[in-house]
Amino acid sequence: MLSRNRLALPQMIILIFAALLAACSRGAENASSSSTYHGYLTLAQPEDLTPAQLQDGGLLQVVATTSIVADVVTNVGGDAIELNSIIPRMTDPHGYQLTPGDLRMLHDADLVFINGLGLEEALEQTLAQLPEDIPIVSLSEGIQLRELTSERTDTNADHETEAHADTGVDPHVWFDPLNINVWTDNTAQSLAALDPANAATFQANSDAFHNQLEDLHNWTLTQLEEIPQADRKLVTDHLLMGYFAQRYDFEIINALLPAYSSAASPSAQELADLQDSIRQSGVKVIFIGINSNRQIAEQMARDTSLAVVPLYTGSLSALNGPASTYLTFMQYNVRAIVNALK
Template sequence: MFRRAALFLVLLPIAAAGCGGSGTGGSDAPTVVATTTQLADFARNIAPGVKVTSILSPNTDPHEYEVRPDDVKALASADIVLRSGGEVDAWLGGALDAAGVKEQDVVDVGRAAGLEGGDPHWWQDPVRAERAAVAIGHAFAAAGLPDRSAAYVARLRRLDAGVRACLDRVPAAERKLVTSHDALGYYARRYGITVIGAVIPALTTAAQPSAGDVTKLVDTIKREGVKTIFAESSVNPKVEEAIARETGAKLGPALWADSLGPKDSDGATYIASIAANTRALVQGFTGGAVVCPVDA
């Protein structure tokens, strides 16, 4: 992670050169800057035609991200900044200072969505994503930008219903989840899934598992009869592969946890990512006995 004071000193000239405060940076087109790929996707759906910039790129781990000069330049010319909240974009604070962005131009979407207990992965629950969409829509409308949040919320509700319909086909006793880190807590609570453990037993991938953590997880997987463990798209799956070999569990498809995927992936949009995760989880929980495309 960068040092806040150092970032300010190094990037201040860049921000001063490009800063238009909360203006449009010399362009008539309004500009939205989102910290995460999920927020950027929300913004594009809620305000088609508005220029949206995502600080994080697809398949980027937000927990270990270091702000770049181009990020500060983008923030300096933004009309609205969307913050996800919590540790997932804690690095934003220093960049905002360097860019001279006013707090009134930053929308804390995580707070509106209902971020709880320090877990920043609120978007894994489509109902919280609905709250986020409404908050973004209100902010856009107040700034004179398009607000099509109602139509997007309707799609999110269809997604939620489709996910529940698929997971209802899996007996509750078989919904046993092991992932790379503790990123799917909101999803698990929403859909009645038991979180058995994680390779990194923390809310951030910046943490490192100890040998004791891994041994304990292996024992738990064997005891619970976990059929499949799931790596995540933005992490190296070597430890997950080793645990799968040790326990006899299968290694499922990589989940879209902290980031969306590139355009040609099945996680290119928020809705697609949740649908893809659900298909993978249902198939993994049941050992391939149930395959359920999500109706979203």
């Protein structure tokens, strides 16, 4: 891997400005996105990566986009890598804007891991401008994806929501712990390709994390037994629990924001239709992201006599919080769902 010089501050500012302009001009261009759901990015496949040129004793420099991605990479890479995360904890990944420090971190990376599937759409233009010798790997490559249903695509939404509709897939794959097995394998294979000397360490860490994910899945099944089948119905702030519902046999009744992005805005007609579907379904709870705007949920709760229950959704909690790792993130959410619906 070739050596790289740090970006000067003026160059960083220019890149940020260019990314902001691009984010507002996507529109029809996204309609021709490729089947990999990353219209701006050229993604590297783990099997195609080649060893990085590390100095003696030097660690692989790795960047992850979200705190959830970073936690999985940490479990696999351990002390054999130096890992930085772009989007801070307790921050919604939809619409995050890069800082000059983020750009410097990306430029110094040997490898960048992303969730992919349009989740980091606000970052994609800048990621696409990184040097070709900095590979970008989507951890979600190989997951069986949930397609965006046709009735969800005709919505009154902003730029980001239109992009999710155009890609046609749900990016919130981490709500199914068994999907994280794919993330784990992609991480281990990618790290081993760039740093073969530590391949055995990465594989051992991967095996151990697979066991933890299997334990989490089995624990979740046991916890959810407390919820009667008739009550396994979810209303959320946006369409984010699809993989969870698919894995654990729940029904998605509706969402306050009829899109895969928390940045969407519902129309008056959509809110009226949502109230009707809630009343007909008999649900008693709205689940919203802890970092989400509660205004619409609280108004809907008043109008329909529902309780509002917060969940961690696109980010881990603070390090001293109740959802500071992926495993505790899922445990917190499962307990909250069980307590609300049992």
